[in-house]
Amino acid sequence: MASISLQNVSRHFGDFAAVDGVDLEAASGEFVTLLGASGCGKTTTLRMVAGLEQNTGGRIVIDDEVVSDAARGAFMPPEKRRLGMVFQSYAIWPHMTVFDNVAYPLRIRRRPKDEISQRVKLALKLVEMDSFAARPAPALSGGQQQRVAIARALVFEPRVLLLDEPLSNLDARLRTQTGDEFRALQKRLGITSLYVTHDQTEAMALSDRVVVMSKGRILQIGAPEEIYRRPNNRGVAEFFGSPNLIAATARASRPLADGLFSIDVEGDGWSGQCQASEGFSPGTVVSVMLRPENMRISDGDAPAMSWKGEVTASVFRGAQRSLSVKTAAGPLNVDISAFAHPAVGSNITLVADEAAAWAMAT
Template sequence: MSQTHTRPMPTIRVIKLSKSYRVGRQAVPAVRGVTLDVPDGKIVTLLGPSGCGKSTTLRCIAGLERPDDGEIFFDQRPLFSRARGIAVPPEQRNVGMVFQSYAIWPHLTVFQNVAYPLQVRRLPPRQIAERVREVLALVGLLGLEDRPGPYLSGGQQQRVVLARALVYRPDVLLLDEPLSNLDAKVREQVREELRSLQRRLGITTLYVTHDQLEALGLSDVVAVMQAGGIVEMGSPQELYARPAHPFTASFLGEISFISGTAASADGDMVEVLTSCGLLHSLRSERALAGKPVVAGVRPEHVRLSRDRPRDQTNVLEGTVVSSLFEGTRVKCRVAVGEVTLLAYGDELFTLNERLYVSIEPKHLMLLPHLAG
């Protein structure tokens, strides 16, 4: 395995995938018509809460679950098609899988754990040794070949699992919540190492997580899932700054919502009538005059001050509800009428203190109002 992308990797293509489970006499949908592309050499993340269907989608692609309907391709090679009666077994799909549980055999050494898939494939011992050393070097475990599994740290165990998934040179890599058992500091380190490794290898990767930071930090593309379907897809930057759906906006990070009605538009700006007052945002196709909208703002874009800001468009008055020091920032909640806005800053305020809140129009995102 070269440390750079030297061979074309397949594009994963999923078309109208559906999967239900039987609970008694009832069929409970887990995946509802999912369509998804994972481009050659990219990492796409399925992000969503527990029970949204992301792991089931991944397991269908791996061949561990049989879909009810839809199609799955690696490039032009069909792996599943109900219409054509195709269902390629998992061992013939050449995928590397990493699960939430490490599944390291405690009675085997690091070398033996990583070598196992090659031994099953009956490769010559010399070739097995070469490949194992090569992949252990990739994941930073060279020199630990003889260490038993139980004597590894959590981060080292996860690297062993990753090495075992890569050692037989899979066409695609599928990862299902692989970092969830690590503590926060180790999880951040392994996340950075995983992204660097994926870029060096150029392997097509589908990643599943409920962790927003993992999705934002690892992915070329994020697919946000809810109730068995994909809500929307886009780059991490696009989905965080300009989501099209309130669920995406709230799931990708802290946000404050203000309900209102779109009013007149003037040039690049649109007015929104809210209970907090008149607000201005950049013109959006979601803001049709007279239609209800939801204005959203991230806490890092909410500015607080004791004096009224000059030459600011969106300025509101409010009262401090809470102000908490969290080390790298101060987390403050300010009540503006019936709405409570969250702000991140570097200054502590006192309870019930009167403040001015300002929001630049470019940071006020407009989203469709969803009934109920």
């Protein structure tokens, strides 16, 4: 398997930088996901790795091979890069059987019959679709069609798999199931994968590391839990759900053992301790992130990190209930047990889980 390295990679269309100085490494066997809103440059980045788009700046290296170097005008065409690709539209041919769909790329390259048969069987086995070989492609569910597309990408034994929103045509339940299956397959094969999605939940569930992008640039790279719990700015924090970002003033900072810092903060009528990735000099205004699931309704206690407020909205979501609460610190979002149902208009006190409080520069 192979590693992928993007070094200061850019793609300009005229004056517009669709991708702007991206630095990114995927280790051999790693599952790395590019995550960001529509138009942030994910597909363009993937297409440059594939060689379907030429980078106007920087270098792309697969294993130790420079496949593109803008400064030297070096460019290896896509068919020489040995990559497997899966896209949003299944792009499997409806008039062919499953077998013929997977065999197609080998046939157009005029591989011997025996080799084709062997490789197709192996690829179909990998995605557990070998018993469907004779089926016409339209007689498959969306998830099965996507597995055929993955088998077709694997049939060349690619060094790397590139996947662009491969699940977004599936309905919600199938998306989760197919995603989980694909993750298991990727782990089993140990194939380096670069995956693109705009869906945060999908990115967190599948990836070893997530690359959060915005406007052609990388905002943060990290393991899913790191990105979710320790965003390095508000943009990343707000990309996942609806976190509370509460203004406060840093009073003191102490380094912790693991490279993090403990920060004493004071807000309007509350105070407490947060963690942060940096120390702040006393008096610095910071944003304290508390996710809705990191707050609860007080059962009589009123610690320093708590807010009095009035319930303004209550939404039943099955697994939990989401409340909006009007407080002096602004409106706060809280997820509570679906069995609790404080009335809209009632006054409550919200208590934060201090261990989850995360401070960022504003």
